[in-house]
Amino acid sequence: MKEILVLGAGYAGLKTVRNLQKQQGDFHITLVDRNDFHYEAAELHEVAAGSQPRTKITFPIQEVLNDKTTFVQDEVVTIDRDAQKVTLRNHDALHYDYLVIALGFVSETFGIPGAAEHALQMVTIPTAERIHEHIVETMKHYRQSHDPNDLRLLVCGAGFTGIELAGALTDERKKYAELAGVAPEQIEIVCVEAATRILPMFDDELAQYGLQLIEKLGIKLMTGCKIKGINPGEVLYTAGDDEQPQTIKAGTIIWTTGVSGSPVMGESGFSQRRGRVIVNDDLTDQEHKNVYIIGDVSAFMDKQSNRPYPTTAQIASRMGAHVAKNLAHQLRGEATEPFSFVSQGTVASVGNTHAFGVVGKTKVKGYPASAIKKMIRNKSLNDLGGLKEVLSLGCFDLYH
Ligand code: NAD
Structure with missing residues (x-):
């Protein structure tokens, strides 16, 4: 049986696990995260302002796993790609056949004093x-x-x-x-x-x-x-x-x-800039075809601008879905597919009832934009959790 190790249960890692769990095959998944809950990082400002308690933007990871997946609550210390081994703070090291690194972001202070x-x-x-x-x-x-x-x-x-x-x-x-x-x-x-x-x-x-x-x-x-x-x-x-x-x-x-990718990337010898590693077209590591790097630790290049795509919840989740598909290919001995990203849009909320942005090619403003933003949040909860998470954490009063 092949062992797939997923590091991080944010938008990218949890989406990988959720989609992989639906696949048939002789594999087992181990998911590692320092928390026993997933949190919607895009909603942290609401907890900071005091508009929502933590329970409104988090759900237990265990709740969305099936018997294909074992969850280990611990902190990743280093990744050794040659030995195919990940060292954890409190548990024995984990070995893998395939690795998905989705360790997320830390605050970037640019060395500014204080x-x-x-x-x-x-x-x-x-x-x-x-x-x-x-x-x-x-x-x-x-x-x-x-x-x-x-x-x-x-x-x-x-x-x-x-x-x-x-x-x-x-x-x-x-x-x-x-x-x-x-x-x-x-x-x-x-x-x-x-x-x-x-x-x-x-x-x-x-x-x-x-x-x-x-x-x-x-x-x-x-x-x-x-x-x-x-x-x-x-x-x-x-x-x-x-x-x-x-x-x-x-x-x-x-x-x-601004943010950087997890410091684990630099500490594990990856060639990186601000914790982000340039990946192949199929989201694998440039040196190891059995290692995927996604979400905020990944730099997927936009060929038009020759710059990496910005790190957003949308791209992280889409990368997670793509990696689940590519892993299924690899497990069947098939070729992987290149990842492509076309943004579905960006909406910024300014308080609970005001927002603005672009959806597809259409500009959205004011209350309708605010309602769209809440629908985007409900979709994310459905993708990563499921109906239970949408019903308990979702926004249904779209105009207030
Ligand atoms: P960011 O890098 O997009 O913005 C940081 C801002 O801080 C920039 O405007 C920059 O000019 C400013 N800044 C940097 N150093 C400064 C300094 N010394 N003094 C004053 N200003 C300084 O970072 P972010 O806002 O954390 O966003 C990170 C990513 O997440 C982005 O890609 C963003 O688009 C995405 N995001 C998306 C949403 C959404 O879709 N609704 C919400 C939040 C974040």
Whole structure:
């Protein structure tokens, strides 16, 4: 019997397992993840803002496995491709015939001084929960301190993650104000962004719509401001061509300037850049045809732009489905198929009832976009979990 080892139960790894489990054949799957639950990483901002508890964006991994799969809860330490062996923190090493590496992302601080120590990270369920606890503590602290900086929530980076987080924070503004004993208008939400033009994936008209929406919701967007360092309660940045650093203080500082693939890739000797490894057309490792690399640790090149596709939940899930198909081919002694990716679109939510983006070739805005975003989430839950997960965690009140 062939042993298939899948590392990581995020969008990519869990989709691989879910689809493989439907295949016939003489194989067994072992799935390893440090958590015994899957979490919807694209929804972490809701837990951070306090709009959803962790139970609304997680489900137990065991719930979606069948008797083809054994689950091991542990942390991957290193991967030895020559010995076909994976070392774990607390269990004996695991051997494999086929390996699927889907170890996901970590926060990228670009070595900016103080970013890892003095800014809150939003990469896992505990870190997202810590952000919400911090906001609650800081708002309560204002009642004694009367320091207006306690009322300022500062998001570092206005990529999709930063914008979706800032939007979720505006939804909770009233709750924060009550905790602090102030009017909601006194809660200030600021995004500090190095680029002068945000939302580079959208055309001018849609990016302008996004900007207006952000402004309408009362988010202060500081573009052209490059963060140079973080001190406790303070962000240092340079604005435009001015080399002289300026500062802005805030009781809550959250880091969302981008992500890297898991450090396990570099530590295991893969040739990688920011934890991402360039893969073959069929998603296998360049040196080992029995090793697949997918999701945020994978760099699948877009031949037109000669750049890797961006790391998104959509591409991770599609890679997972493709690997399940290719593994089934390999188990039958057949050739693998090349992966191809055409984005079905991108929708950014700004709070629970506002969103904008592109679906297929159509631009979507406002409430309809928000409803589409919720449908995308329900589809993801159905793909990775099943009906039970959609019914317990899905969004059905599409317009609220
Ligand atoms: P990102 O790299 O897309 O955005 C990070 C932002 O931080 C950029 O705008 C960058 O200019 C800014 N930045 C970097 N360094 C800075 C500095 N020193 N000072 C100020 N600003 C700085 O990262 P992300 O937002 O975490 O997104 C990661 C990936 O996930 C992207 O591909 C994104 O499209 C995807 N994503 C998609 C969705 C969605 O589809 N709804 C949601 C979240 C993330």
